[in-house]
Amino acid sequence: MDAPSTSSVLPLDILYCQVCTFPPEYCEFGSSVSKCKTWLEGAHPELYDKYWSEDALAKKIGTLSLEKEKKLEQEGKKKEAKAEAKASAAAKKLKESQVIIKRIERSKRKYVTSVFGLEAFHIDLKKAAKQLAQSLARGASVTLNPQGLEEIVIQGDVGDEVEEMLAKGVGVLKGVPEDNVVQVEEKK
Amino acid sequence: MFKKFTKEDISSQTSIKSSAQRAIRASLLKQCPLLSQPSEEPDTPLLEYIWPKKENITLVKCRDHLSIYALHGEPLWFQHFDGPLFPTLRLVHKYPNLLPHVGIDRGAIKFLLSGASMMCPGLTSPGGFLPLAESLIPEGTVVAIMAEGKEHAAGVGIMKLDSEEVKKVNKGVAVESVTYLGDDLWGMKTI
Ligand SMILES: [Zn+2]
Numbered sequence: 001m002d003a004p005s006t007s008s009v010l011p012l013d014i015l016y017c018q019v020c021t022f023p024p025e026y027c028e029f030g031s032s033v034s035k036c037k038t039w040l041e042g043a044h045p046e047l048y049d050k051y052w053s054e055d056a057l058a059k060k061i062g063t064l065s066l067e068k069e070k071k072l073e074q075e076g077k078k079k080e081a082k083a084e085a086k087a088s089a090a091a092k093k094l095k096e097s098q099v100i101i102k103r104i105e106r107s108k109r110k111y112v113t114s115v116f117g118l119e120a121f122h123i124d125l126k127k128a129a130k131q132l133a134q135s136l137a138r139g140a141s142v143t144l145n146p147q148g149l150e151e152i153v154i155q156g157d158v159g160d161e162v163e164e165m166l167a168k169g170v171g172v173l174k175g176v177p178e179d180n181v182v183q184v185e186e187k188k
Numbered sequence: 189m190f191k192k193f194t195k196e197d198i199s200s201q202t203s204i205k206s207s208a209q210r211a212i213r214a215s216l217l218k219q220c221p222l223l224s225q226p227s228e229e230p231d232t233p234l235l236e237y238i239w240p241k242k243e244n245i246t247l248v249k250c251r252d253h254l255s256i257y258a259l260h261g262e263p264l265w266f267q268h269f270d271g272p273l274f275p276t277l278r279l280v281h282k283y284p285n286l287l288p289h290v291g292i293d294r295g296a297i298k299f300l301l302s303g304a305s306m307m308c309p310g311l312t313s314p315g316g317f318l319p320l321a322e323s324l325i326p327e328g329t330v331v332a333i334m335a336e337g338k339e340h341a342a343g344v345g346i347m348k349l350d351s352e353e354v355k356k357v358n359k360g361v362a363v364e365s366v367t368y369l370g371d372d373l374w375g376m377k378t379i
Contacts, residue, residue, distance in 0.1 A: 008227055009234045011228070012282055014278075020370075021370075023369075025340065026342065026369055062293070064294040072298065
């Protein structure tokens, strides 16, 4: 370790890639190289040259054999293709996910409303229940449904209000496309 | 340590007693001389600059006796049982001299970033880096894992041999990685 000195230690200001979160010099090892490159070229052209110009590419091979470098490049492309396939599968799944708002009759003209499926859209159920309770001024909590899955149950017949909040993306209730919300009724 | 790590592996988050905080500060200072040096703030040693005295650090207890110390949600150090305190990679990026450096060759980078331990030849090859004999790094030291042609560290690890033995033996594990670019701790910018 360096001999202790008395000069001040200053933090380095590190730039991280907005796409893969690595320092840009490591983007080549991530799974989104092409996207990283596009971002860097637009946001920091001088760094783009530093890491991706012909000169830089020739230099970075360092002590690695050309053959291994080629392999590395191929692996990068493969990784990227795999990540893209995964992302599109996740997007497809999300497209098929549904939020089900159900009106349930508890007793004569007494209703509760259950909201199921928010977590598929990365909405925190506890936070959502709290927000719903506050903005609707009604009891709302996260409970387990008979299938053992979590859902939010709100006192009263508030399906339309919930649907509207989802459509407007109020607070934490963001990111659910209108087409993915259905209202149903459970009769006694 | 963080190859597979999610928020579900966290069992509790507590703010720790001031006596315990003092103990952690003391071990950090003992382990890492740089932290006693002045920072950009006048009359403030680096440790106090990173972690001000009046601020409470949070102990995030995780599975398998893993503890993460976080300030305002940002992980700074972590520890397995009561072993050495490891700085997070982001902290090492900010203060590269927090830890002594070893370097791996370009061929080893992808293995590090997929969670492997670093083998001796990756450090002793022409693209690797180990300090001279007079700056020996003892076995068990926490080190920053630098990489050929790169400015910033790619990981943090612990020496399984001392740096001279790595040169001499030149086979088997030299550095066990504890965190690296892209692992799940890296993915958890705030906790
Ligand atoms: Zn990137």
